[in-house]
Amino acid sequence: MSAPISSDEVRSDQVQPDQVIRAQGLTRRFGDFVAVDALDLAVERGTIYGFLGPNGSGKTTTVRMLIGLLTPSAGSVTVLGHSLPRDAEWLKRRIGYMTQRFSLYEDLSVRENLQFVARIYGLGYRQAKARIRTLLDAYELADMSRRRAGAMSGGQRQRLALAAATMHEPQLLFLDEPTSAVDPQSRRDFWEKLFDLVDAGTTILVSTHYMDEAERCHRLAILERGKKRADGPPQQLMDDMGARVVEIEAPDQRRLRQQLLALPQVVSAAQLGSRLRVLVADDIDDPVAWLRAQPVAVGAGTIEAARPSLEDVFVISTGGAERE
Amino acid sequence: MNPLRRILAILAKELTQLRRDRVTMGMIVMLPLIQLMLFGFAINTDVRHIPAALVDQSNTALSRVLAQAVTATQVVDFTERHATPEQAQHAIVQGRVRAALIIPDDVAKRVARSPSLGLGLGTPRATDEELSRPVAQWLVDGSDTMIASSIKGLRNMPLGELLRKPVNQSTPTFAVALLFNPEQRSAVNIVPGLVAIILTMTMIMFTSAAIVREGERGNMEMLINTPVRPIELMLGKIVPYIFIGLIQALIILGLGHLVFRVPLGGGLLALTSATLLFIGASLSLGLVLSTIAKSQLQAMQMTIFILLPSILLSGFMFPYEGMPRAAQYIAEALPATHFMRAIRAVLLRDALLADIRTDALWLLGFMLAGLIVASLRFKKRLD
Ligand SMILES: Nc1ncnc2c1ncn2[C@@H]1O[C@H](COP(=O)(O)OP(=O)(O)O)[C@@H](O)[C@H]1O
Ligand SMILES: [Mg+2]
Numbered sequence: 001m002s003a004p005i006s007s008d009e010v011r012s013d014q015v016q017p018d019q020v021i022r023a024q025g026l027t028r029r030f031g032d033f034v035a036v037d038a039l040d041l042a043v044e045r046g047t048i049y050g051f052l053g054p055n056g057s058g059k060t061t062t063v064r065m066l067i068g069l070l071t072p073s074a075g076s077v078t079v080l081g082h083s084l085p086r087d088a089e090w091l092k093r094r095i096g097y098m099t100q101r102f103s104l105y106e107d108l109s110v111r112e113n114l115q116f117v118a119r120i121y122g123l124g125y126r127q128a129k130a131r132i133r134t135l136l137d138a139y140e141l142a143d144m145s146r147r148r149a150g151a152m153s154g155g156q157r158q159r160l161a162l163a164a165a166t167m168h169e170p171q172l173l174f175l176d177e178p179t180s181a182v183d184p185q186s187r188r189d190f191w192e193k194l195f196d197l198v199d200a201g202t203t204i205l206v207s208t209h210y211m212d213e214a215e216r217c218h219r220l221a222i223l224e225r226g227k228k229r230a231d232g233p234p235q236q237l238m239d240d241m242g243a244r245v246v247e248i249e250a251p252d253q254r255r256l257r258q259q260l261l262a263l264p265q266v267v268s269a270a271q272l273g274s275r276l277r278v279l280v281a282d283d284i285d286d287p288v289a290w291l292r293a294q295p296v297a298v299g300a301g302t303i304e305a306a307r308p309s310l311e312d313v314f315v316i317s318t319g320g321a322e323r324e
Numbered sequence: 325m326n327p328l329r330r331i332l333a334i335l336a337k338e339l340t341q342l343r344r345d346r347v348t349m350g351m352i353v354m355l356p357l358i359q360l361m362l363f364g365f366a367i368n369t370d371v372r373h374i375p376a377a378l379v380d381q382s383n384t385a386l387s388r389v390l391a392q393a394v395t396a397t398q399v400v401d402f403t404e405r406h407a408t409p410e411q412a413q414h415a416i417v418q419g420r421v422r423a424a425l426i427i428p429d430d431v432a433k434r435v436a437r438s439p440s441l442g443l444g445l446g447t448p449r450a451t452d453e454e455l456s457r458p459v460a461q462w463l464v465d466g467s468d469t470m471i472a473s474s475i476k477g478l479r480n481m482p483l484g485e486l487l488r489k490p491v492n493q494s495t496p497t498f499a500v501a502l503l504f505n506p507e508q509r510s511a512v513n514i515v516p517g518l519v520a521i522i523l524t525m526t527m528i529m530f531t532s533a534a535i536v537r538e539g540e541r542g543n544m545e546m547l548i549n550t551p552v553r554p555i556e557l558m559l560g561k562i563v564p565y566i567f568i569g570l571i572q573a574l575i576i577l578g579l580g581h582l583v584f585r586v587p588l589g590g591g592l593l594a595l596t597s598a599t600l601l602f603i604g605a606s607l608s609l610g611l612v613l614s615t616i617a618k619s620q621l622q623a624m625q626m627t628i629f630i631l632l633p634s635i636l637l638s639g640f641m642f643p644y645e646g647m648p649r650a651a652q653y654i655a656e657a658l659p660a661t662h663f664m665r666a667i668r669a670v671l672l673r674d675a676l677l678a679d680i681r682t683d684a685l686w687l688l689g690f691m692l693a694g695l696i697v698a699s700l701r702f703k704k705r706l707d
Contacts, residue, residue, distance in 0.1 A: 064706060067549060068705075069545070069548065069549065069704075069705055069706045070705065070706050070707050071705065071707050085705075088704070089551070089704075092549060092550060092551050093551050095549075097545075097546070097549045099542075099545045099546060101542050101545075102542065103542050103543050103544075103545050103546035103547075104543070104546060105337065105341065105541075105543060106541070107340075107341055107344050107345075108337065108340060108341070112337075112340055115336075116333055116336070116337045117550070119329050119330065119332060119333030119336070120329075120330050120333040120334075120550045120551070120552050121550065121551065122326040122329050122330065122551065164546075
């Protein structure tokens with residue numbers, strides 16, 4: 001079950017012009033510890049590509065290697081047709097990077113931060129002024145342009161960070177867990193901005209540990225302990241996950257779960273409020289009927305099929321942690 | 325165009341941050357003020373009014389006149405009296421006094437025969453014990469050499485006044501003409517040196533934190549992903565502090581001139597060049613430390629590591645010529661030593677730029693080397 005569900009492989013023998021990021025065998029070790037393990041990636045122009053994985057799965061480390069901030073221990077990276085880490089400086093003018101931790105100056109105001117970024121990217125006085133006005137309007141920062149960044153809320157800071165990362169209109173944007181310190185409404189608004197950027201031709205690579213965000217990506221790589229466990233469009237990952245979802249209502253869920261997990265056909269079983277979400281291997285044609293026929297299910301209430309979610313894909317592709 | 329723009333970006337950002345940092349802003353002005361007052365008033369190699377004990381075993385009019393004559397020199401103040409030398413020694417051990425004068429009961433006889441009276445008895449013969457005996461004895465806490473030598477200076481105190489008799493002055497072997505600082509005030513030598521010490525302290529302290537701070541506050545990952553080049557970053561970081569260094573030098577020299585009457589001789593060109601070069605050298609040394617330190621605390625420790633030898637070996641406290649060879653080599657490696665020489669030459673001996681060119685070139689070398697090393701050490705990478 002831990003084999004990668006990969007819809008198409010990255011091939012080394014053909015360079016497609018539409019691929020803005022290509023990585024092969026990308027590996028990073030810290031001492032003996034392997035943080036990123038032989039990753040193959042291909043990101044197409046004008047799409048949002050997501051990294052989904054829990055904390056410590058190697059998302060930040062991978063992003064840093066794709067930007068040229070970390071040197072890979074092994075493997076190769078080509079970004080916008082240029083090889084890294086050799087052309088890292090060339091790349092810096094063409095990519096934007098929003099770090100996981102807020103990295104603008106907290107003791108500077110919104111406008112001062114944007115002015116700094118504009119100057120450091122070499123924008124002229126008029127050009128910078130116009131661009132800053134556009135960004136302040138686009139990211140709803142105009143009426144707080146004098147506020148110190150350190151005094152802003154998570155959502156406001158995140159909009160400021162995105163405004164700064166897009167100052168020089170990069171073709172490629174790296175966003176490392178951009179919404180981790182933000183409320184749900186701000187998260188939805190933030191994704192609207194991302195789609196606006198994609199419509200304008202930007203390619204975005206975003207890392208997240210939120211399933212609902214991952215679902216909005218055009219394509220997704222699921223990372224776990226430095227390894228890529230799955231790669232493809234979210235819908236396809238759910239369709240091809242190799243299991244069906246059944247939800248069971250039962251009085252003693254704890255015992256039922258233990259008994260179900262003992263069955264070889266059951267990939268995982270997780271408590272979801274009053275119900276138990278069970279993943280059954282898809283070599284069983286009618287999982288609802290099959291479950292009803294199991295002796296352990298005697299006494300259970302409703303048993304019905306459910307729509308698969310990315311969470312299910314995640315559980316399956318990471319090897320069903322519940323089994324242990 | 326773009327490199328200049330990026331340097332200005334860093335510079336403007338540093339200035340804004342500095343303006344908002346009240347503690348640092350306060351230090352820029354208070355540090356030179358406090359140090360100047362402390363060092364200017366406290367350091368005095370011309371020691372006076374040392375507390376001393378008096379043991380007068382003779383208790384005659386003559387012994388009282390002798391004690392008064394000693395007090396009149398202002399070298400010592402008799403703060404206590406004791407009956408026996410043992411008691412006086414005890415007072416020295418306890419630290420209440422630093423010395424004790426013991427006047428023996430036969431002081432009158434000794435004075436009468438003393439050769440220092442110059443009564444024409446001629447040179448005392450070594451065999452004639454009575455003639456070669458001193459008038460009285462000093463017990464001195466010799467652990468502080470400065471105090472000991474002040475009291476040693478009393479050894480040949482003339483006794484003529486004592487008996488109201490004319491003294492036949494002996495002709496000195498050497499005539500000494502003091503070309504500079506004729507009044508021999510320590511502040512004249514110390515204040516110019518203070519410029520070197522205070523600038524070493526503040527300049528290295530400010531910039532040694534400059535790069536690590538970006539890391540500690542989490543700004544580094546953003547900064548190294550911009551097109552800024554290391555040398556542009558370094559220049560943008562030191563330029564604001566050049567002005568601050570000049571302000572501090574101005575405070576110290578201005579007040580030194582007004583309060584301690586330190587002469588401001590020499591050429592303005594020489595003074596400005598030496599000061600600017602030294603500020604540049606200290607700032608770029610601070611930048612090098614900043615690329616080595618892992619935290620602001622470490623940066624501070626490294627600053628002290630440079631500051632201590634700068635105070636001790638640069639010639640600020642002890643003459644360079646009196647130090648052992650090894651210490652002199654270390655001193656040459658410190659920018660403060662070269663600036664110390666240059667600024668004293670300019671201010672106190674009216675030297676011109678041409679006279680201090682060797683030290684000026686050293687400082688220029690330190691500055692360029694520091695900038696290059698810091699830029700090379702600064703990597704736009706996280707590994
Ligand atoms: N500089 C480093 N030195 C040592 N270990 C590191 C370093 N950076 C990251 N790691 C380790 O690599 C793993 C992956 O980290 P990271 O890429 O930050 O994961 P994520 O961003 O998915 O949370 C973690 O176990 C982390 O502790
Ligand atoms: Mg991370």
